[in-house]
Amino acid sequence: MTFCLAVSEKAVVVSSIDVDKCYVYSLDSGNVKNLTESLGEAYKNIPINNRDLQKACASFSADGKLFAYNPNKGKLLSIWNTTDWTLVENKTLAKHATNIVFTPKTNVIIVGDKKGDVYAFEELPVRILGHSSMILDICISDNEKYIVTCDNDEKVRVSHYPNGKNIVHYMMGHEAYVSGICLLNNFILSGSGDSTLRLWDFDNGDLLDKLTLQTAIQSVIEIGDLAAIQLYNSKEVHIVKTEKKENKWNIKNIKTIQLENNVLDLAVYSNQLWILTGKSVHKYTIDANNEIILKIEDVEMSHTFETLSNLVKSFVCMENTNLMVFLYNKMIDKQKRIEQNVNNGNPPVLQHPKRLKTA
Amino acid sequence: MEVTKRPLQEDETDRQELSLPQKKYYRQRAHSNPIADHDFDYPSCPEAYDWSTLYPDVTNAKSNIYNKRVEMLDIGCGYGGLLVTLSPMFPDSMILGMEIRVKVSQYVIERIKALRANQPNCYNNIACIRTNAIKYLPNFFKKGQIKKMFFLYPDPHFKKSKHKWRIINDTTLSEYAYVLAEEALVYTVTDVKDLHEWMVQHFSEHGLFKRVQDDDLKDDPVVDKLYESSEEGKKVTRNNGDKFLAVFMRIKDSDL
Numbered sequence: 001m002t003f004c005l006a007v008s009e010k011a012v013v014v015s016s017i018d019v020d021k022c023y024v025y026s027l028d029s030g031n032v033k034n035l036t037e038s039l040g041e042a043y044k045n046i047p048i049n050n051r052d053l054q055k056a057c058a059s060f061s062a063d064g065k066l067f068a069y070n071p072n073k074g075k076l077l078s079i080w081n082t083t084d085w086t087l088v089e090n091k092t093l094a095k096h097a098t099n100i101v102f103t104p105k106t107n108v109i110i111v112g113d114k115k116g117d118v119y120a121f122e123e124l125p126v127r128i129l130g131h132s133s134m135i136l137d138i139c140i141s142d143n144e145k146y147i148v149t150c151d152n153d154e155k156v157r158v159s160h161y162p163n164g165k166n167i168v169h170y171m172m173g174h175e176a177y178v179s180g181i182c183l184l185n186n187f188i189l190s191g192s193g194d195s196t197l198r199l200w201d202f203d204n205g206d207l208l209d210k211l212t213l214q215t216a217i218q219s220v221i222e223i224g225d226l227a228a229i230q231l232y233n234s235k236e237v238h239i240v241k242t243e244k245k246e247n248k249w250n251i252k253n254i255k256t257i258q259l260e261n262n263v264l265d266l267a268v269y270s271n272q273l274w275i276l277t278g279k280s281v282h283k284y285t286i287d288a289n290n291e292i293i294l295k296i297e298d299v300e301m302s303h304t305f306e307t308l309s310n311l312v313k314s315f316v317c318m319e320n321t322n323l324m325v326f327l328y329n330k331m332i333d334k335q336k337r338i339e340q341n342v343n344n345g346n347p348p349v350l351q352h353p354k355r356l357k358t359a
Numbered sequence: 360m361e362v363t364k365r366p367l368q369e370d371e372t373d374r375q376e377l378s379l380p381q382k383k384y385y386r387q388r389a390h391s392n393p394i395a396d397h398d399f400d401y402p403s404c405p406e407a408y409d410w411s412t413l414y415p416d417v418t419n420a421k422s423n424i425y426n427k428r429v430e431m432l433d434i435g436c437g438y439g440g441l442l443v444t445l446s447p448m449f450p451d452s453m454i455l456g457m458e459i460r461v462k463v464s465q466y467v468i469e470r471i472k473a474l475r476a477n478q479p480n481c482y483n484n485i486a487c488i489r490t491n492a493i494k495y496l497p498n499f500f501k502k503g504q505i506k507k508m509f510f511l512y513p514d515p516h517f518k519k520s521k522h523k524w525r526i527i528n529d530t531t532l533s534e535y536a537y538v539l540a541e542e543a544l545v546y547t548v549t550d551v552k553d554l555h556e557w558m559v560q561h562f563s564e565h566g567l568f569k570r571v572q573d574d575d576l577k578d579d580p581v582v583d584k585l586y587e588s589s590e591e592g593k594k595v596t597r598n599n600g601d602k603f604l605a606v607f608m609r610i611k612d613s614d615l
């Protein structure tokens with residue numbers, strides 16, 4: 001995911017970390033601004049980073065007044081005021097960010113990084129918790145009492161917030177990296193490279209249901225009472241919901257949205273689901289009660305889609321710095337090694353793992 | 360991997376005297392990178408692990424440990440000295456050693472096998488696995504399952520850049536607190552003063568642990584054994600080195 005998408009009431013942001021551009025499209029005026037150009041002289045002098053694995057992240061605060069994203073260079077967290085799109089502050093991170101979210105009520109910026117640490121950025125950065133591998137997604141409960149995190153090591157974890165050192169549950173069971181989580185009512189829905197979606201009870205950490213999809217899951221996003229699921233290297237977006245059947249909660253796949261190009265990122269604002277593909281941006285509205293999903297193709301919106309589409313087409317994606325591609329390939333390599341060993345009659349543990357080519 | 364010893368045949372375990380493995384064949388460099396992705400064999404969740412492969416008596420209704428689960432953990436168990444000492448002291452508890460170094464863990468596994476064969480009905484409550492305790496504790500244990508945890512002579516990782524590899528740090532302490540029951544004890548011993556201070560500082564600042572005062576440790580039968588049972592401990596005694604002990608208790612979160 002070297003591309004990302006973020007949406008608020010008044011703006012759509014498309015960002016590419018490889019070409020180091022973050023375009024804000026104003027839904028009111030139709031104007032476009034590249035935030036990366038306004039990061040200052042000092043920023044321009046830093047050489048572009050095209051070696052490290054990076055993930056583009058961007059997020060609006062719940063009230064839409066603040067915006068934060070990570071530019072390509074210098075491990076920065078760039079914070080913007082969205083009323084006039086002026087830079088509030090650039091904060092320096094300890095490691096590359098892999099996820100940026102705002103707390104729902106207090107608008108504190110929470111950043112997960114490649115080392116596995118999660119920081120809250122108020123006046124000074126405070127370390128909330130740490131994982132022993134890269135953080136891939138973060139959710140904060142609506143009452144801001146809990147923080148849910150998932151990592152590269154198959155773990156989903158619920159911790160107290162802000163005292164994240166106190167762990168409530170580990171939800172164990174995924175067999176590959178956990179790429180996305182979201183909170184659905186009183187449940188946690190997690191998606192993983194092992195192609196499964198799992199539904200967990202928030203209160204006791206029990207596994208309630210498991211749904212296997214065609215391929216690795218790349219992100220999971222909540223939209224009302226439903227969730228939208230993005231798959232790895234796929235043109236489909238799945239919409240799922242939780243459903244009680246014979247006293248048991250299940251995950252039900254209610255609809256598949258088919259797109260013309262590979263899906264790169266999803267974003268949600270209110271009941272709108274925005275989808276970023278390699279060629280364009282699409283908008284859907286979701287009526288969770290009646291499970292109706294409508295594609296928005298109004299004439300008034302045509303300028304929006306055309307402009308966004310031109311911006312997206314100017315992006316270049318570099319395979320070697322794409323974090324999700326790296327994680328996927330690493331998982332496949334591991335499966336192959338285990339398979340080979342089983343075929344050779346060896347136990348499924350390698351004593352001397354070959355150093356992997358990290359693309 | 361070089362073959363250092365003829366592998367034991369199944370029927371050999373029935374023979375009268377089984378020779379203990381010799382340590383000289385199981386030497387390995389002392390340091391290991393705990394953050395690298397080595398291939399380990401681990402369960403996806405605690406329910407998925409078959410403990411009877413390590414403790415055959417778990418399924419034996421006549422045994423002391425029938426249907427029990429692991430309650431004591433020796434993290435970085437080395438050559439297994441503490442496991443062997445604790446086994447007769449706590450016959451009703453299942454004790455597990457975790458060691459990241461391949462050869463060293465193989466030594467302990469062979470050692471326990473030989474001890475069990477030589478003294479039937481003894482040492483059935485101890486076992487050792489090769490794993491990375493920094494990454495995989497929640498894969499093996501449920502919340503609040505562990506009653507005692509040991510860190511004897513952990514790798515001091517002297518260089519500042521390697522401090523993140525230390526077995527006690529902010530991140531790992533939260534995981535230990537998760538698998539430990541309330542009022543469970545954590546024992547640490549080291550011969551490195553700097554590491555001792557580091558461990559005391561991290562445990563004290565974490566919020567879910569409190570230091571147990573030395574006076575309260577007098578009646579604890581485990582404490583005496585900590586100094587001498589492990590191979591590292593004997594080495595330090597031979598060299599007349601210092602030994603620093605610190606014991607911590609898992610406490611309830613005062614914020615809740």
